[in-house]
Amino acid sequence: MSKELEKTYDPHGMEDRIYQKWMEKKYFHAEVDPDKKPFTIVIPPPNITGQLHMGHALDNTMQDILIRFKRMQGYNALWQPGTDHASIATEVKIIEKLKEEGIDKHDLGRDGFLERAWEWKKEYGGRIIGQLKKLGSSCDWDRERFTMDEGCNRAVTEVFCKMHEKGWIYKGARIINWCPVCNTSISDAEVEYEDQAGHFWHIKYPLVDENGKPSTTEFLEFATTRPETMLGDTAVAVHPDDERYTYLHGRQVWLPIVNKAIPVVEDTYVDMEFGTGVVKITPGHDPNDFEVGKRHDLEIVNILNDDATINKNGGVYEGMDRYEARKAIVEELEKQGLLVEIEDYSHNVGTHDRCKTTVEPMVKEQWFVKMDELIKPAVKAVKEGEIRLVPERMQKTYFNWTDNIRDWCISRQLWWGHRIPAYYCDECKEVVVAKEKPAVCPKCGCTHFTQDPDTLDTWFSSALWPFSTLGWPDETEDLKYFYPTDVLVTGYDIIFFWVIRMIFSGYEQMKEKPFKTVLFHGLVRDSQGRKMSKSLGNGIDPLEIIEKYGADALRLTLITGNAPGNDMRFYYERVEAARNFANKVWNASRFIMMNMEGKEIPKDAGKYLEPADKWIISKLNRLVKEATDNMERYELGIAVQKVYDFIWDEFCDWYIEMVKPRLYNSDDVNSQNAALYTLKLVLIDALKLLHPYMPFITEEIFCTLQSEEESIMISSWPLADDNRAFDKEEKEIEILKEAVRGIRNVRTGMNVPPSRKAQVYVVTEKPEIASVFEEGKLFFATLAYASEVLVQEDKAGIADDAVSVVIENATVYIPFAELVDIGQEIERLKKEEKRLQGEIARSNGMLNNEKFMSKAPAAKVEEEKGKLEKYTRMLEQVRARLETLQ
RNA sequence: GGGAUCUUAGCUCAGCUGGGAGAGCAUCUGCCUUACAAGCAGAGGGUCGGCGAUUCGAAUCCGUCAACGCCCACCA
Numbered sequence: 001m002s003k004e005l006e007k008t009y010d011p012h013g014m015e016d017r018i019y020q021k022w023m024e025k026k027y028f029h030a031e032v033d034p035d036k037k038p039f040t041i042v043i044p045p046p047n048i049t050g051q052l053h054m055g056h057a058l059d060n061t062m063q064d065i066l067i068r069f070k071r072m073q074g075y076n077a078l079w080q081p082g083t084d085h086a087s088i089a090t091e092v093k094i095i096e097k098l099k100e101e102g103i104d105k106h107d108l109g110r111d112g113f114l115e116r117a118w119e120w121k122k123e124y125g126g127r128i129i130g131q132l133k134k135l136g137s138s139c140d141w142d143r144e145r146f147t148m149d150e151g152c153n154r155a156v157t158e159v160f161c162k163m164h165e166k167g168w169i170y171k172g173a174r175i176i177n178w179c180p181v182c183n184t185s186i187s188d189a190e191v192e193y194e195d196q197a198g199h200f201w202h203i204k205y206p207l208v209d210e211n212g213k214p215s216t217t218e219f220l221e222f223a224t225t226r227p228e229t230m231l232g233d234t235a236v237a238v239h240p241d242d243e244r245y246t247y248l249h250g251r252q253v254w255l256p257i258v259n260k261a262i263p264v265v266e267d268t269y270v271d272m273e274f275g276t277g278v279v280k281i282t283p284g285h286d287p288n289d290f291e292v293g294k295r296h297d298l299e300i301v302n303i304l305n306d307d308a309t310i311n312k313n314g315g316v317y318e319g320m321d322r323y324e325a326r327k328a329i330v331e332e333l334e335k336q337g338l339l340v341e342i343e344d345y346s347h348n349v350g351t352h353d354r355c356k357t358t359v360e361p362m363v364k365e366q367w368f369v370k371m372d373e374l375i376k377p378a379v380k381a382v383k384e385g386e387i388r389l390v391p392e393r394m395q396k397t398y399f400n401w402t403d404n405i406r407d408w409c410i411s412r413q414l415w416w417g418h419r420i421p422a423y424y425c426d427e428c429k430e431v432v433v434a435k436e437k438p439a440v441c442p443k444c445g446c447t448h449f450t451q452d453p454d455t456l457d458t459w460f461s462s463a464l465w466p467f468s469t470l471g472w473p474d475e476t477e478d479l480k481y482f483y484p485t486d487v488l489v490t491g492y493d494i495i496f497f498w499v500i501r502m503i504f505s506g507y508e509q510m511k512e513k514p515f516k517t518v519l520f521h522g523l524v525r526d527s528q529g530r531k532m533s534k535s536l537g538n539g540i541d542p543l544e545i546i547e548k549y550g551a552d553a554l555r556l557t558l559i560t561g562n563a564p565g566n567d568m569r570f571y572y573e574r575v576e577a578a579r580n581f582a583n584k585v586w587n588a589s590r591f592i593m594m595n596m597e598g599k600e601i602p603k604d605a606g607k608y609l610e611p612a613d614k615w616i617i618s619k620l621n622r623l624v625k626e627a628t629d630n631m632e633r634y635e636l637g638i639a640v641q642k643v644y645d646f647i648w649d650e651f652c653d654w655y656i657e658m659v660k661p662r663l664y665n666s667d668d669v670n671s672q673n674a675a676l677y678t679l680k681l682v683l684i685d686a687l688k689l690l691h692p693y694m695p696f697i698t699e700e701i702f703c704t705l706q707s708e709e710e711s712i713m714i715s716s717w718p719l720a721d722d723n724r725a726f727d728k729e730e731k732e733i734e735i736l737k738e739a740v741r742g743i744r745n746v747r748t749g750m751n752v753p754p755s756r757k758a759q760v761y762v763v764t765e766k767p768e769i770a771s772v773f774e775e776g777k778l779f780f781a782t783l784a785y786a787s788e789v790l791v792q793e794d795k796a797g798i799a800d801d802a803v804s805v806v807i808e809n810a811t812v813y814i815p816f817a818e819l820v821d822i823g824q825e826i827e828r829l830k831k832e833e834k835r836l837q838g839e840i841a842r843s844n845g846m847l848n849n850e851k852f853m854s855k856a857p858a859a860k861v862e863e864e865k866g867k868l869e870k871y872t873r874m875l876e877q878v879r880a881r882l883e884t885l886q
Numbered sequence: 887g888g889g890a891u892c893u894u895a896g897c898u899c900a901g902c903u904g905g906g907a908g909a910g911c912a913u914c915u916g917c918c919u920u921a922c923a924a925g926c927a928g929a930g931g932g933u934c935g936g937c938g939a940u941u942c943g944a945a946u947c948c949g950u951c952a953a954c955g956c957c958c959a960c961c962a
Contacts, residue, residue, distance in 0.1 A: 008922090008924095009922090009924085193958090193959090193960095200962095222962075223962075224962065225961095225962075226962090237962090269962090270962080271961080271962080274961065274962075275961090275962075278962090279962045280962070281962090282962095286962080288960090288962075289962080347961070348959095348960075348961080393890060393891070394890090396889065396890050396891095396957095397889085397890070397957070397958085400888090400889065400890090400957080400958060400959095401958080404958080404959080492957090493957090496958095523956095527898085529898095529955080560899095560900085560909090560910085561898075561899050561900060561909075561910075562899075562900080563899095563900075563901095565891090566891085566892090566899095567955095567956085568898090568899085569898060569899085571897095571898075571911090573897095573898085573910080573911050573912090574898080574899095574910070574911080576911090576924075577910055577911070577924095578910095579924065580922095580924045580925090581924090582924090583922065583924045583925090584921090584922065584924080584925085586921085586922080587921040587922035587924095587925085588921060588922075589921085590921050590922080591921030591922080592921080593921095594921070595921095630902085633902080635902070637900075638900080638901090638902080641900075641909075644909095645909085652921085652922085653926080653927095656921080657926095664920095741928095744927060744928065745927095745928065745929095747927090747928090748915075748916065748927065748928045748929080749928085749929090751915085751916075752916095753916075753917075754916085754917060754919065754926090754927075755917085755919080782919095785919095839906090842906075846905095846942080846943080849942060849943090850942085851941095851942040851943090852942040852943070853942080854942080855941085855942050855943090856905080856942060856943075857905090860905060860943095863905085864905090867906090
């Protein structure tokens, strides 16, 4: 006896209750088990500052679908969860919060600040986890990790020391991107370029005359977008082949304001075609100029403080902000008659992706990872298919980065993060990189060391995530069993930041790829296609959607109608459609349970299956095969679309309707039991196929329907079975469906209300078709609004003016009691005649084409011949009807 | 400047390896048929961006042009 489902589908409350049960039963937990094959996913760790947004919802829905699918298939499925300390993002937030309290981070000092940061982590780190649970994520929460927990810290230190020893991590003065607001260096990947309206200041420097004085007659003109950097100019460059400037070779120009002579250098970096062919060189504040400076051994003058104000090298401009200084310098140049013109100019400005501040290139001592050797196995792996990217086109993006790789600046002038394990001898300044603070300086023997104040780029620890979470650097059983992981699910926007870095780290540290496949998804945009952002205020909160429509509806919305790697638009109508589907599933299940109420389905009920039963079982069998194949190929949206169509269109709209007469008033117990048996069988398998996508509703129904079962999520995935393939019945029922559709169509066209039943004659010369209708009479009558169904060989006893529907191998007649509009009926038949003529012409066209006949595959030709035959027969029938009526 | 993607019904998008154009929403017409009006039954609506090539056959493969947005690099 079954329990009952609530009258209306209401995800509210139900979802939390079910999730609670899953947690208590520990279904998400995975342990090493040599008897089972592992299937592993590591979560892209959300930031501890984060709140669940649509991107997370999509990302984690996809992972949960895969992990639930594999778990049901019998794999030992581990979804490894955790969170990311997100050094700069978090530090910025904490500073903001402190600011509200009127505290500067330096007031607290490093230790005080870190104390606050850990409090922050404690408070907000769990928030996002709770939100992931709302979504239904079946992560193994017992294994939750954090990028700054003890194990991850050890992994980071280990990697840093190993790589330093190998010479692949080094410290050096390079030009790096500096964020003057966050007060730290950032990597190239963290710089976002955006087009900004600006100006092109055309200015001129006097040449230096033979007396070493600025000439009053000779000038060199060029243009700049950042005039203030002239304070740091140490040369002017021209192309060596530029004949216009041959006379300048070996000469000097006078740097105004700073008032000193600087050389003219020749460098092929200069584009002769651009502007005047003259470039001012500021090695301290421009990456290209820095390279030029290295080649010509130019002095590097840093003119900026860390907060982007002018430093003491800027003379009278010291203390001014970079933009104030720009204005003042332009005014001064104009005063000196050195400003030629100001042009409006749009150019690309590098900004910090976190705070949008314009970054300043600066020369600073930083730690770098040497990339040239490290990247090689990562390139090879993708090139040779060792790691598969889905969709494949992402390879282009991937190689675009690996081919242009530059050394990775990993030190950050932040407090929140992994402290760099480098120690400086207080006496002799010797650098010691070690896991622990050294006791004695190897060089001078002194015992006092100061640790490097910097922390590491947050991606340094995320790069180790696939193995650090499994216990590395220890050789744990988990690591041996679960590594390499199977699939990584993430957005294409972090290929550079994360995916590539995990791959080269995996090969370098583990000598093995971190995952076999990377499944990319796109961005979730708003209904107008805009990026969801805080500043636009167009973000849609997944939690609100869950609250209103349920997590199942949200998940279904995010996964349908979208191909891997493509962006998608989110709008409420789609969530409603998904919720309506949930409601449909709910009600169909409720219907089935109501009919099972108080009945015991006999064990041998399957022996009495009728054609309709075999038809739906056969359809189900096909669905199982196809949906599983699609999922194996990561075509999640396609798979669930098929399940959706099956449940709604085939199962609910046809099968359940077909079966109703048998359930309601059948004296034939065997027939009724076969129907119940089939309903239950199909529903259960359909629920299983749906479970990875809509875990809550399927669990609720499954457990209500089968109180002896514990949970659908540990049930086994349906398998395609040849014993469930009934080709003959599939075809037969399609004939009945075609007849029903034809009759409904005709009735609607003539405005016959459904309440008005009519006699239906099925005329066919073929006994096998006749028996199909005979067998299906009971439900055919209901679906075709028939008061009576008469199957016969000829038209005996049928009124001439009956309405007719021509289908393959049969004609259906409906003699309505009162006159129907004969003219209208003739028109309809003529339309049908025309359609069939068109079909026949098309078929003939192909079959009369010699090339088609000789080159097309035989099966295709046969298929076309069959169609021609079918349409010809139908046309004959239609014409016969027309003759009768006219 | 380079690269990848995309252009399909009024809207948002599917369409896997070439063989008669699909879904959801919207629109129109009937239905309170005892699972579901968050529903049922029907209907209308597209020379699949343009041109060209390959093929018996192209929304699908190739080339080219155009448009939208995206990524990367760079413009001193």
